[in-house]
Amino acid sequence: MGGFFKSSIGRKVAMALSAFFLMIFLLQHFAINILSVFNPDVFNEVSHFMGTNPLIQYGLQPVLLFGVIFHFVMGFVLELKNWNARKISYAKNKGSANSTWMSRNMIWSGLVILAFFILHFIDFWFPEINTKFIQGDWSGLHEGVDGYRYFHELQEKFLNPVRVGAYVIAFVFLALHLLHGFTSAFQSMGVTAGRKKTLQNIGKAYSIILPLGFIFIALYHHFNHH
Numbered sequence: 282m283g284g285f286f287k288s289s290i291g292r293k294v295a296m297a298l299s300a301f302f303l304m305i306f307l308l309q310h311f312a313i314n315i316l317s318v319f320n321p322d323v324f325n326e327v328s329h330f331m332g333t334n335p336l337i338q339y340g341l342q343p344v345l346l347f348g349v350i351f352h353f354v355m356g357f358v359l360e361l362k363n364w365n366a367r368k369i370s371y372a373k374n375k376g377s378a379n380s381t382w383m384s385r386n387m388i389w390s391g392l393v394i395l396a397f398f399i400l401h402f403i404d405f406w407f408p409e410i411n412t413k414f415i416q417g418d419w420s421g422l423h424e425g426v427d428g429y430r431y432f433h434e435l436q437e438k439f440l441n442p443v444r445v446g447a448y449v450i451a452f453v454f455l456a457l458h459l460l461h462g463f464t465s466a467f468q469s470m471g472v473t474a475g476r477k478k479t480l481q482n483i484g485k486a487y488s489i490i491l492p493l494g495f496i497f498i499a500l501y502h503h504f505n506h507h
C-alpha cells in the first residue's frame with residue numbers, strides 16, 4: 282500500500298477515486314438543497330432524516346469527511362511533487378502552449394474551495410454537530426419555529442449579502458476546478474479511450490450546471506426570505 286502511494290500513478294488514481302466520490306456527494310448535496318427552493322416541507326423532512334439517521338451520521342459522514350481531507354492532502358502532495366519535477370524539466374512545460382489555465386491552477390481553485398469549506402463548516406456543520414452531539418438535541422425543532430428548523434436556519438444564513446457573495450465566488454471557482462478535474466479524473470483511471478468527446482461534454486455539463494445551481498439556491502434564499 283505504501284508503495285502504491287509512493288508511485289506517481291498510484292497517487293493520481295487515489296486522487297481520481299476520491300474525486301469521483303466527492304462528485305457523487307456533490308450531486309446528492311445539490312439534490313437535497315434544491316428541494317429548499319421548491320418544497321421547504323420536503324426539504325425539512327429529508328434534512329431531518331439525513332441528520333438523524335445513525336447509518337448516515339456514524340457511517341457515511343465520517344467516510345465523507347475522510348474523503349474531503351484525503352482529497353485536499355493528496356492535492357497538496359501532487360502539487361509539491363509536480364513543482365519539484367518542474368524545477369528539473371521545465372523546458373517541456375510552456376504554460377498555455379501545452380496545458381490549459383484551469384489545469385495549471387488546480388491548486389489555486391482548490392485553495393479557494395478550501396477557504397469556502399472553512400466558512401461553510403462554520404455556517405452549517407459545526408452548529409449542527411453542536412446541537413446534536415454536544416447539546417444532545419436530536420429533535421430537529423427550534424423555539425419559535427413551526428415544524429423542523431432546517432429550512433429556517435438555511436434562510437437565516439443567506440440573509441447576509443457578504444456571505445452570499447463569498448459563496449457565489451467560491452462556486453465560480455468550483456466550476457473552474459471541476460472543468461479540469463472531471464475529465465482529468467477519468468483520464469487517470471484510463472477510461473477515455475474512444476470516448477474522449479462524450480466524456481468532455483458530460484464533464485462540461487456537470488461542471489457548469491451544478492455550480493450554477495448552487496449559485497441559484499444561494500441567491501434565491503437571499504432574495505426570497507419568508
Ligand code: HEM
Binds near residue numbers: 345
Ligand atoms: C447554496 C449552496 C449550499 C447549501 C445551501 C449547503 C447547505 C449545507 C448544509 C445545510 C449542511 C449541513 C448538513 C449537516 O451536517 O447537517 C452542509 C454541509 C456540507 N456541505 Fe454544503 N451547502 C451548499 C453548497 C456546498 C458545496 C458547493 C459543497 C462542496 C463543494 C458543500 C459541501 C458540504 C460538506 C462537505 C458538508 C458536510 C457534510 C456533512 O458531513 O454533513 N456544500 N451544507
